[in-house]
Amino acid sequence: MIEDFLKMHGKCYYSTTANPCIGGTVLDIAREGTILEKEELTTNIYEMKLYAPKIARAAHAGQFMLLMVDEKGERVPMTMVDWDSTQGWIDIVYQEVGTTTIKLTGHGVGDRLFYVAGPLGKPSRVGKFGRVVVIGGGVGVPAVYPIARTLKLQGNYVVSIIGAKTSNALVYEEKMKEVSDELIVTTDDGSRGLKGFTSDALRGLLLNGQEFNAMWSVGPTLMMKACSDVAAGKIPNSFASLNSLMVCGVGMCGACRVTVKDKILLTCVDGPEFISYDVNWKELAIRLKSYMREETVSLEMLRGADKL
């Protein structure tokens, strides 16, 4: 699809060299947000390749993008899992959980999303740390993948721990294996790898006397908090990529605010990566629960419309 698409539309990538397309030709903007590929990785978890040259050209590990499925949609942040600046695409992985993601799945290859913007947030603070541990849970595994890949490229010794509820919900195992020196898999029910949580595996490594200079974790709030608690006092640098609710994504609305070291910061522009030991996890969990009732209403309406 990508090759056909590029053949059809010619190559007008965003570049900073002479006579670039910065500022956007009409054609470019008309194609931005087109779905190039869509794959169901496992039940309810999808990978989508989007044509977004101006985002891809500037993307860094740890950053995210915003999309709106249609004119009436929400502005939803998505971690960029992979990208290619010359071909002009980005990959996202999402779990179908609510109105937006169900609508997203309803779109297929060739369809165009209403709006995409990015890259957003600060790049991950990857660098040469030596021995590092990278932890991903659920759809946090694809999200942590570009961080692990960059760390590996930078010459770190990468130990990865990835986890899911059951083996069927586990994604990106192969990809993580490619960029890790060691890979540990956990499932809550023991259907694959170790039985337990990623934080249990981390505790095991540390009890065995393994040492790490840095840790990254991306996943559910509870998982990141648990890993942070286990690592406290043992791993000097610990980073977590937060999943706050967002609206604007550019630092003006304050929806994604989080208390870090007693200061109110914004996940979208000050993060999404913060030093995990400084994050007020309890507050983050509270704010994530803000719209549980409304989300049900929205879903019910969507499902009702489907029945008609």
Added chain:
Amino acid sequence: MSKVGKRIQARTRPACERVKDFNEVELVINEEEAIREAARDIKYCVAPCMNRGCPVNVEIPTMLKLVSQGKIKEAYESLITRTPVPSITGRVCQQEVQCEGSCVLDRLGEPIAIGAIEKFVGDWALENGIEVAVSSQKKGKSVAVVGSGPAGIVVASELQRAGYDVTVFEAFHEPGGVLTYGIPEFRLPKRIVRREFEKLKNIGVKLELGAVIGTTYTVDELLKNFNAVFLGVGAGRPMFLNAPGENYANIYTANEFLTRVNLMKSYKFPEYDTPLHIGRKVAVIGAGNTAMDAARSALRLGAETYIIYRRGRAEMTGRAVEVHHAEEEGVKFMFYSSPSEFLAADGINVSGIKIMKMKPGEPDRTGRPRPVPTGEIVNFDVDMVITAIGFYPNPLIPGMTPGLKTDDHGRVVVDLEGRTSISGVYAGGDIVTGESTVIEAMGWGRRVAKTINRDLSRT
């Protein structure tokens, strides 16, 4: 009533009716009314409205004369030499302290309803599809305008009309900046903003949405591709009270609340996907224009709404007419009240505020009595809070642009004509002043557009 005649009253929808929807509160006057009102202008007036009252020096006497003669198209053409969007400025300017506030007739009787006439002329031009004249002489130079709010609109319009190639970069999916995400539909219908942008496109302005300058493109990259870059990114980062409990669920900043309601159309949830908690009893902290907009929006969503302000009635910074409208619609005011802590009975959702009662003290820096705590604390039950206590300049571009000088408050430092510390980069509006009004930002836009034109004509 004196010999200068009675001022036309724009029809305002009755409070009991308008609180049920988000439709415009003040209706536009008709042509006959506009002509009659414009004819009240007196001869030989020195026009303090234009010279002292208006930040962009709209040629008000000319407009009034043309309108009084029924030459609406000509009046529009005169207007847009100073404000490219009269249908917007006619709605959101603080006329009572600017043009109308300095009107000679204000002292003789009642000031001319300049705002209502301007709004009529602007809407008339939109409805009749009046095209804007563009210089036939192309300059062969390009300008990047960052931010599509009031300052950016003016720079884009003036420079495109002068023969430059202008591209406007906007991060959101709709252009307009604060006109779109901030000012509610009932004060400024979004169809008006959209139509003004269609007009900009018609004269050749390019608009790129979803472009976040600083990350999507850096200022440096823009400089390599455009002859000049204008930064008009506003003051959008909300201030926080830093009171305990401020981050419980259902505590919004005014920016988040208004963005959800205006930009994302949450008031039509679940038809639109963006959710909004609708409180039964809402406290809005602050008493500026943003607070009034938030309170009146909350009211329309069906909430019992309170403005909580640490100073007194006379010290409110909101526009008098907005305060009046809010009160008329049923917003209740609690003065000399300062939130000291937010409470959540279930540990998640806000359920109340601890309010410190204040009293007026010695005058402070602003000349207003400083609010002093009395020591008396009252508990106030609410199920939603909106904080509207002010904004910082947007930090995204300054943070991502090495060499761009800012002051202690994060404002971009410019010379008197809008040049920043980086050659070829200009700035204006709230990113420079901190926090101001739509028309002040437009005044900056005019000033900087002139500077850019002058600088680019030299090279």
